[in-house]
Amino acid sequence: xxxxxxxxxxxxxxxxxxxxxxxxxxxxxxxxxxxxxxxxxxxxxxxxxxxxxxxxxxxxxxxxxxxxxxxxxxxxxxxxxxxxxxxxxxxxxxxxxxxxxxxxxxxxxxxxxxxxxxxxxxxxxxxxxxxxxxxxxxxxxxxxxxxxxxxxxxxxxxxxxxxxxxxxxxxxxxxxxxxxxxxxxxxxxxxxxxxxxxxxxxxxxxxxxxxxxxxxxxxxxxxxxxxxxxxxxxxxxxxxxxxxxxxxxxxxxxxxxxxxxxxxxxxxxxxxxxxxxxxxxxxxxxxxxxxxxxxxxxxxxxxxxxxxxxxxxxxxxxxxxxxxxxxxxxxxxxxxxxxxxxxxxxxxxxxxxxxxxxxxxxxxxxxxxxxxxxxxxxxxxxxxxxxxxxxxxxxxxxxxxxxxxxxxxxxxxxxxxxxxxxxxxxxxxxxxxxxxxxxxxxxxxxxxxxxxxxxxxxxxxxxxxxxxxxxxxxxxxxxxxxxxxxxxxxxxxxxxxxxxxxxxxxxxxxxxxxxxxxxxxxxxxxxxxxxxxxxxxxx
Amino acid sequence: xxxxxxxxxxxxxxxxxxxxxxxxxxxxxxxxxxxxxxxxxxxxxxxxxxxxxxxxxxxxxxxxxxxxxxxxxxxxxxxxxxxxxxxxxxxxxxxxxxxxxxxxxxxxxxxxxxxxxxxxxxxxxxxxxxxxxxxxxxxxxxxxxxxxxxxxxxxxxxxxxxxxxxxxxxxxxxxxxxxxxxxxxxxxxxxxxxxxxxxxxxxxxxxxxxxxxxxxxxxxxxxxxxxxxxxxxxxxxxxxxxxxxxxxxxxxxxxxxxxxxxxxxxxxxxxxxxxxxxxxxxxxxxxxxxxxxxxxxxxxxxxxxxxxxxxxxxxxxxxxxxxxxxxxxxxxxxxxxxxxxxxxxxxxxxxxxxxxxxxxxxxxxxxxxxxxxxxxxxxxxxxxxxxxxxxxxxxxxxxxxxxxxxxxxxxxxxxxxxxxxxxxxxxxxxxxx
Numbered sequence: 001x002x003x004x005x006x007x008x009x010x011x012x013x014x015x016x017x018x019x020x021x022x023x024x025x026x027x028x029x030x031x032x033x034x035x036x037x038x039x040x041x042x043x044x045x046x047x048x049x050x051x052x053x054x055x056x057x058x059x060x061x062x063x064x065x066x067x068x069x070x071x072x073x074x075x076x077x078x079x080x081x082x083x084x085x086x087x088x089x090x091x092x093x094x095x096x097x098x099x100x101x102x103x104x105x106x107x108x109x110x111x112x113x114x115x116x117x118x119x120x121x122x123x124x125x126x127x128x129x130x131x132x133x134x135x136x137x138x139x140x141x142x143x144x145x146x147x148x149x150x151x152x153x154x155x156x157x158x159x160x161x162x163x164x165x166x167x168x169x170x171x172x173x174x175x176x177x178x179x180x181x182x183x184x185x186x187x188x189x190x191x192x193x194x195x196x197x198x199x200x201x202x203x204x205x206x207x208x209x210x211x212x213x214x215x216x217x218x219x220x221x222x223x224x225x226x227x228x229x230x231x232x233x234x235x236x237x238x239x240x241x242x243x244x245x246x247x248x249x250x251x252x253x254x255x256x257x258x259x260x261x262x263x264x265x266x267x268x269x270x271x272x273x274x275x276x277x278x279x280x281x282x283x284x285x286x287x288x289x290x291x292x293x294x295x296x297x298x299x300x301x302x303x304x305x306x307x308x309x310x311x312x313x314x315x316x317x318x319x320x321x322x323x324x325x326x327x328x329x330x331x332x333x334x335x336x337x338x339x340x341x342x343x344x345x346x347x348x349x350x351x352x353x354x355x356x357x358x359x360x361x362x363x364x365x366x367x368x369x370x371x372x373x374x375x376x377x378x379x380x381x382x383x384x385x386x387x388x389x390x391x392x393x394x395x396x397x398x399x400x401x402x403x404x405x406x407x408x409x410x411x412x413x414x415x416x417x418x419x420x421x422x423x424x425x426x427x428x429x430x431x432x433x434x435x436x437x438x439x440x441x442x443x444x445x446x447x448x449x450x451x452x453x454x455x456x457x458x459x460x461x462x463x464x465x466x467x468x469x470x471x472x473x474x475x476x477x478x479x480x481x482x483x484x485x486x487x488x489x490x491x492x493x494x495x496x497x498x499x500x501x502x503x504x505x506x507x508x509x510x511x512x513x514x515x516x517x518x519x520x521x522x523x524x525x526x527x528x529x530x531x532x533x534x535x536x537x538x539x
Numbered sequence: 540x541x542x543x544x545x546x547x548x549x550x551x552x553x554x555x556x557x558x559x560x561x562x563x564x565x566x567x568x569x570x571x572x573x574x575x576x577x578x579x580x581x582x583x584x585x586x587x588x589x590x591x592x593x594x595x596x597x598x599x600x601x602x603x604x605x606x607x608x609x610x611x612x613x614x615x616x617x618x619x620x621x622x623x624x625x626x627x628x629x630x631x632x633x634x635x636x637x638x639x640x641x642x643x644x645x646x647x648x649x650x651x652x653x654x655x656x657x658x659x660x661x662x663x664x665x666x667x668x669x670x671x672x673x674x675x676x677x678x679x680x681x682x683x684x685x686x687x688x689x690x691x692x693x694x695x696x697x698x699x700x701x702x703x704x705x706x707x708x709x710x711x712x713x714x715x716x717x718x719x720x721x722x723x724x725x726x727x728x729x730x731x732x733x734x735x736x737x738x739x740x741x742x743x744x745x746x747x748x749x750x751x752x753x754x755x756x757x758x759x760x761x762x763x764x765x766x767x768x769x770x771x772x773x774x775x776x777x778x779x780x781x782x783x784x785x786x787x788x789x790x791x792x793x794x795x796x797x798x799x800x801x802x803x804x805x806x807x808x809x810x811x812x813x814x815x816x817x818x819x820x821x822x823x824x825x826x827x828x829x830x831x832x833x834x835x836x837x838x839x840x841x842x843x844x845x846x847x848x849x850x851x852x853x854x855x856x857x858x859x860x861x862x863x864x865x866x867x868x869x870x871x872x873x874x875x876x877x878x879x880x881x882x883x884x885x886x887x888x889x890x891x892x893x894x895x896x897x898x899x900x901x902x903x904x905x906x907x908x909x910x911x912x913x914x915x916x917x918x919x920x921x922x923x924x925x926x927x928x929x930x931x932x933x934x935x936x937x938x939x940x941x942x943x944x945x946x947x948x949x950x951x952x953x954x955x956x957x958x959x960x961x962x963x964x965x966x967x968x969x970x971x972x
Contacts, residue, residue, distance in 0.1 A: 042702070069818075069918070070818065070917055070918060070923075112923070114923055114925065116702070116819075116915065116925045117703075117704060117794050117795050117798055117819050117915075118702065118704055120794070120795045120819060121795040124795060149796075206760070206761065206764045207764075209764055210764040210765070210766050211766070213764070213765050213766040214766025214767075215766075216766075245757065246754070249751075249753040249754055249757075252751075252753060253751050253753070256751070350580075353580075354580055357580070357584060357588075361588075362579075362584040362585045362588040362589075363585055363589075363807055363810060363811055364585065364778075364781060364808070364810070364811020364812070365811055366810065366811050366812055366813055367813070368813050369785070369813055374788070374789060374816070375789065375791065376789055376790055376791060383757070383790065385753075385786070385789040385790060386789070387785075387789060388753070388789075456785075457750065457751075457782055457785055457786075458750045458778075458781065458782050459778045459781040459782070459811060460811065461585055461778060461811065462584070462585075463582050463585065463748075463778060466582070466748075467748045467750060467778070498751075499753070499754055502754045502755075503754060503758070506743065506744060506745075507743075507744070507745040507746060507749060507754075507755070508715050508744055508745065508746050511746060
């Protein structure tokens, strides 16, 4: 009996040792653990991730990152998990743990390891935990933010260690917020929780609001008034910011309208040509950007970040030349016949659209967004996206440059002279046909510039121009024909009015209201905001 | 007088320009003519041109196999130029002048509604290859795209499930026209029926071609910060999608936090976007190019060879066109004639393989059985399937979710019912309100 008991104990001990073996290996992730990522469905993958994370091995981080980015594959021949990067038509393989080069493989020899949003969230948390003590500031910041997203109580100690060592104020503030959120979730004392609520409320941003709203249902009743007070305070603050935010949105929309309309302010406003093909000039500018990027990609991939800077002069020159050709070929025969100009330019817009459709195909073309134009910047409660900010700056530059050209250069002087009194200008020795062509070319070139900017926020498709032609005419007519300042003020006021109405009436009704308001305004002041005065207005 | 002449000349010029490809309509007895009614110019050309090419590809393949009933198939391509009245005009032209045996065409519901009276009057068949809002079943139309219960509702089910993130709060973001309006009506009712509170649903409509999404995306972010898992169900159409996704990426909305599931964004739309910041957002379709089956591989290879460009993507409406065409071929072979009534009688109940490894069967309500797939956007512009229904889902013309459609059936085979809107309670054919 005793021997049997001993034997049983022996077996049990053996089992314990066996069970403990993985525990002994816990400081090191091994190939078998990594290969497990490639097996089974999502639940198995989740377990495999947990095993890897439990090792605490720093080499796991790039593997999980690759998995999250969709760069982790199973090699079909031997079931090994590899990190693959696209190299031409094949993939260059790397060992996940040691980073060794494993040669290349065709797409058919690899099986991509699938992942969904749930797993991506888990990986983000895990990477956050593993990199919270990293020496790199950006890594630490994103780690702190992902810890905040989940606010898992098990990370509390880790967080406190990190917090004690942290010196960067921005990261520190995120960590403190995360700490407070975790305190709210645990069974800390009322006092601690109250302090945590204060910390969260003190942050005053949308993240804090999310936390407090969620906490409202979970905290003890005694704390509910505190939470509610915190929510109210944040809401009041956000309310104030939202006015500024709407203003920022409006100015941004205004800058897009300004860019789209300012070329028309010259061809229609200054020259008086009802140019229905204006939108297509914008569209051509966008396609020039696309072509420039394609060329750079094949011949100078290193310059891709600056593709837009290169596209600006290219688009201006190309659309300007097209504009001059249109003026010389069609419009100069139709001066003084507005109805026929309208029909001819409308037909021209259809021809241009269909031509682009035949050359580039009917589908959208992808235009890459440079790194410096992605993401957003926060100023207090204001969120401004970089691409919109750059477009605003670009619009102001274009406007200023045009003002300079019109008011400070001989060409500008001649343009104004010809449009104000053609016969007199001609008598003074100005080559009026040349000036006409240059003016139309300038207007078209500026439309091309707008096209470059619009690639960053809109489609590059043959229909691009159609979406802007009505808005452009609206801005020019509202601002006052023949006046660039009118176009600026017109674009900004339409933009801001639109954005202040949108939250209350919705986008559809908001647009209708704007249109009705402009019609009423034009009834009162047919010449728009800034009417030209003097003899020039009477033809 | 000259002024009027010039205007007329201008209009004629415009008309010539807008008619992109007008195939010669030479009558010959040894061919069967097939009408292709897709916009090749105007706003819808972006989507419909591909379907025109798909039809030419399918007809070409069939001719290589020896044609149909011993005759060659001859495509007759017309361009309705994204203009709804022109659709009706061109449909009439195809049926009464060109005497086509069947028409494959239309994309928007407005174009379909525009040609319906023509098909009824002249008794011909339209194969309609696009997912739509349902609430319709017509004798002369075969719907090969998804009905709402084959796309919208399974997508919502997925998001509600643990796999999809147990979503509790919903933004229904849509373009303002009939398909999103009806789909949202169905979805809202469905969500309310499943215990979602009214204040947890936000419905927003924007105009066609909307491009300034700043306010909307900020509002989605705000709506999503109520401490409950939030998702966006998007029925945003066409060109408005690119600016929408660009704004999402810029305002830093990640799919892990607020996923967007779209019903109108496919491979073709993604090919015009930089997708690196969109990884993880979802789309619900009945087909994805990435689905790994021998049928799909053969289809993609053939398509690339036909179009002469191995970068061209395939998409869901193309699969629907493929199924529709094969169904028609099979029905004509079964009936032994291209006569409309004989084909319509033969076609119900026929099954053809789809491209995702299953079979599509035409139901008596003129809709198909389809699998529902949820795909996730990848950095290379393709979708990875993350979930799919275990079995094919039969298309439901009249949604069971809407109270006014309870007990309504469509059945074009039953000698007693034999209509598109049969009220089982009243036991009579009624008209939809």
